[in-house]
Amino acid sequence: MDTSERSERVRALLAHNRVDAGGSRYTRPAAGTYPHQWLWDSCFHARIHFWLGDRAMAHDELRALFRAQEMDGPDAGRLPHMTLHAEGASEQYARDVALWGSPRASSITQPPIVADAVLEVGDPSLWRELWSPLCAYHDWWLRRRDPRGEKLVVCHHVWETGADATPRADGAFQRLLATGRTPRALDKGTVNPTARKRPELLAARFLMLEDLQAIDDGERSGALSPADADRRRLALYGHVAIEMQAFLYSGLDAMARIGDALGEAATATRYRSEAAAIARAVDDRLWDDERGFYLDRWGEPARTIEVMTYAPFVALHAGELVPIERARRLALHLEDPDAFATRWPIPTVARRDPAFDADEYWRGSTWLNVNWFAVRGLAACARRSGDARFRDRARVIAARSLELVDAAGFREYYRSDGDHPAGFGPDDFSWSGLSLDLARLLETELA
Ligand code: GLC
16 A cells, blocks of 8 residues: 555544544544543544644644543542543443543543653644643652652553553452452443453453442542552552553653743753653663563562563653663564564564463554554664664564554454454554554655
8 A cells, every 4th residue: 555545544534533522622543432532542643643734633632631631639630541422422421421430531541641742743832731731640640650659650450551451460350350249330231342352351340440449439538548548559450560651751751841842941850850760660670681571560569460561562662761772682572483473563462471362352462552652662772772673673563564454454453463464343443543654664764
């Protein structure tokens, strides 16, 4: 497919998924299954609009993310992972309102990649407009999500990483399932039938949400002290995920750059030093030198998660967070057929892991947004080090990603291994339009 045909297809995809929501506009991830606005999806969509030349839509997409920002209470500043939208989705809307106990938004967040997007597609006027809400969001992360004070942020729910069924959560999932409880949400039929998901893991996610909501309610009502609430949230899940540190690191770096441009020198300096502290903590606590890989932790007391997933490759996009020697060792796993060198990389789980399934939701399948971060990260490593092997790896991942999109369309995710390419989930999935940038990179920097 040539570049102009690819651009036209992506333009049509995003036009089809555009939503006008009472004065705001955004792009839904897909019709039917995903009618609302999702935080990290919109950060990808904004970039895609920008590459297609629609700067105004790119800016509106990002503005719309702030319409349900938490304004009061201990979580002031948080951006919701979902901002609900009622139109044309009434049954699902009613279920989602019941699930979140709010007609507006969810009570968890998603990867903090919004400042990077604002920096990349914005201009001084958008930066100024969003500066205070962006500061509030990053301050919220720093204030509320580092309960151990170790400069590593934690996720309270598996949906916060955006990788809903990742086996990194299996320890927490198994513990929840062992209680034998049935989540209330499943009684109401909250099921997404489009992708290959395991029902018991879906149940585990809803149980995790119920327990989290009970802790949040306890803190809000004063029944639990903030410290007790934190301890319980850590015990429930408390996931210290490598890519979330990387997202926050690069978000803070983007904030510092925006701050420089706006003459907000003191805040820019503060964010730079927070980012540097995260980089030190990641290096001290998450790097596993024996394996040459970053390993996550979960729970209280924190335990190491042994399963090897895509997450460290996503972290490569966060510039200096990953020292080049570490990046070299990480990239070796991309060349290992028992690990991540599948037919259509990057599998979300290493092939040798018992959890690996080339077709399953976040448990071995391939996702375009993951690949986009990794390709950008590897290309940046090649620039930093002059080592062409990084570029070779990036080229393989980008080219195979396009093979998937060309064979299976704009799917939510794809098969990572086997004889024939395949896609899963909705076939009008907006962020698979990131393939546009992969195609551009293949023609330029990776050529
Ligand atoms: C699924 C994905 C998540 C995404 C959402 C909307 O829940 O796992 O990453 O943000 O769908 O597309």
